[in-house]
Amino acid sequence: MSLDSPTMGCTDAPVLHERGQKAVFCGLTGIVWLHRKMQDAFFLVVGSRTCAHLLQAAAGVMIFAEPRFGTAILEEQDLAGLADANAELDREVARLLERRPDIRQLFLVGSCPSEVIKLDLERAAERLNTRHAPHVRVYSYSGSGLDTTFTQGEDTCLAAMVPTLAASDEEELIVVGALPDVVEDQCASLLSQLGVGPVRMLPARRKDAAPTVGPNTRFILAQPFLGDTAAALERRGAKRIVAPFPFGEEGTTAWLKAVADTYGVSAEKFEDVTAAPRARAKKALAAHQGTLEGKSLFLFPDSQLEIPLARFLARECGMVPTEVGTPFLHRAIMAPELEMLPSSAQLSEGQDLEAQLDRHAAINPDITVCGLGLANPLEAKGHTTKWAIELVFTPIHFYEQAGDLAGLFSRPLRRRALLAGETTA
């Protein structure tokens, strides 16, 4: 629990590199939260019936009568001739935009089948842009499971937007990553109290609110899975503020501190602005520490949130990370996190599902973070689990959510104890 504990630091720790069967979503899944975030955007997947079915399964209960995403399902004749497939795509897009005049941004989302048949969506987007500009801006990105895992779909989406951002020499700060509106507002308010600004968000809620970018732009990631987007912004001359991620009291303070230091905010002012929410976050966390303290934690690779979460749970809730899996380890972005992660944690990158399940069974952790396909089967074997997808659908960033984030992990433990007829630890 102590910040200067000698056991901290995974920077040079050996990483288990795994290859084999995976149990993860593809990047298309990001559409489920991105389409809620960008209120004038439509996401058109060019793919198969499987893609449509995945989105429906992932969106689950969040069924809307007419959602702002859909799948142009490839049929046999589309596979036969690409020329026809392009013509068909143009026709479907025209029909869609006619029916939905509220759409200002259209994302053509590539899938495994569109990639294999080499349907060039980038060119399709260019072609459609000439036809539908300026009312609608058409982008393309890949959500294909061949090259994206789960949250990486948000990365490829945002990275595709960066080249189209207007150039400017303004000294703007861009906060990068889709956050729930309530969290985004809290973040903006903290930064404005610190006197940092102007602040823009990527993605913006609407097309008109998109940030501009140039050599005087600084940006900071609010989500850990945005490596391509960061690289794209750097190519436009923007400079990244290096920080751990804003999970928990410590993470949020470090994140804000990195911004404050960049903008020359005085220590006094920083203390003024953060003291009260820090105290609130600590108080909210205290309610969960009793349940979480000393409990072991195993994270299956899923969202790339695993390392920051393990850091938060270890340092602020007293949990003991065992294996911390991640689908992909971006060392540069994770550097501040790895420094803070207890060295007892075993990092693993990629997946060989059956072997990992064997390791998991041998470790028999107190709580397991995993995907929806594994959660109930592991529960039935007596493990306590937390489904990973909730971590991307729930507000968990910044001070006011620190307690809620801990609650996501303490609730399953309290529930198991409750059902076992025990009193909570």
Place this chain on the structure above:
Amino acid sequence: MKLTLWTYEGPPHVGAMRVATSMKDMHLVLHGPQGDTYADLLFTMIERRNARPPVAFSTFQAADMGADTGLLLKETIQKTHERFQPQAMAVALTCTAELLQDDPEGISRALNLPIPVVPLELPSYSRKENFGADETFRALVRALAKPMERTPEISCNILGATALGFRHRDDVVEVTKLLEGMGVKVNVIAPLNATPDDLRKLGQAHFNVLLYPETGESAARHLERTCKQPYTKVVPMGVGATRDFLAEVSKITGLPVKADESTLRQPWWSASVDSTYLTGKRVFLFGDGTHVIAAARIAAKEVGFEVVGMGCYNREQARALRAAAAEFGVEPLITDDYLEVEKAIEAAAPELILGTQMERNIGKKLGIPCAVISAPVHVQDFPARYAPVMGFEGANVLFDSWIHPLVMGLEEHLLTMFREDFEFHDAAGASHHGGQHVERAETPEPAAAAAPQTQVDTPAVPVVEPSGEIRWMPEAERELKKIPFFVRGKAKRNTELFAAHKGVRDITVETLYEAKAHYAR
């Protein structure tokens, strides 16, 4: 290319997963990219299965595409066999792998495993989930079941029940009871809970009971041809159909019909005076062909509803559905386009929808109550309690679950009598649904008169709008609003039809009541 927002059926390999997951000691290997593994959650979350589906994915990535994806498939098959030691395996390609050149049949044969490995042909770009389940089950039966000596006692197999099916879990129990009551022994139930070794014993039954043509008909036909087993055509859903089914079994077996109807309550519940208000309630049915056709018969003949529309999303059942629709004098709707279904329901303005999880959402949007009668289903359609929809208990269950979403009889009268009452205003909804009660503002402003936004089960209020050429006069519009929300759509539609027919352009209070008299029965 076809734009799809929501789909009724998944791809065919999900059908294969439904068959494999319903079985024991069986494993399916799917050749596909990592994203395809999402389908596990359908079983573990929606159906709350407590074990991983017995499905291994080769999960190839972009980097593997240049190398040998076939090798990856081979390794996956081999490792799966080593780890799980199943009695049999099946191998299929998902949509992406179908575009590659790998040959699952050759690869499985070359491995020379000591168990049957059945290659499946599932064309992802032309067929769907039900086809995938039906074809997978047929291929397994073809590979494993052979003609053999019949059991000494009269016996049957029950075919078609799968994982993720609507109430399949309980239907097979109920139908087993019916059969045993007649003295027919159940030999094998498949694919649900069967092992590959059980499939080898299919041939010893005297006949087959086909419960779900969507997922079992090809297997039943195959067994009819190879093992000379006749199969039943009546699906025992509803009282009438259950009796017909028993008669059919009697005809096949020569055994006399014996039925224990001591726990059958539906006919009396339906006849009792409290149910009078159900008479002629307008119902729209949509789902898989089998469940819709069976439910329409129950709705019309056993509950006394009026069928105002019916359709199915699976083309395989189009012919049977058209025949049933003709019987009820309605247009059949054969489509898998969710928006088209919504449009048809809106136009028919029914008082109750019997549909799938998708129609439940349409109902929420349109403010029409809905009960689910068919897959695709949601987690709440897998109840903890025993709730079959087949056999006599099934008839009881259906009565309850269709009646519950409706406003109750006496309440309907109260709503009509006290239309202006603060408790019975439009947005209040039915009292027994638990949605929070919303009190009407006693001095409604034009803007505030809009329906309060409530989340749970509160039907939205249809807005009176001029439709086409016909105009509603303000007094007639006010009168229309006095009609309870659950019949207002029908009253509005009938009045407009009547007006159009009579060449009336302005609808007055008189037109409204003339129309009412015209359509009265």
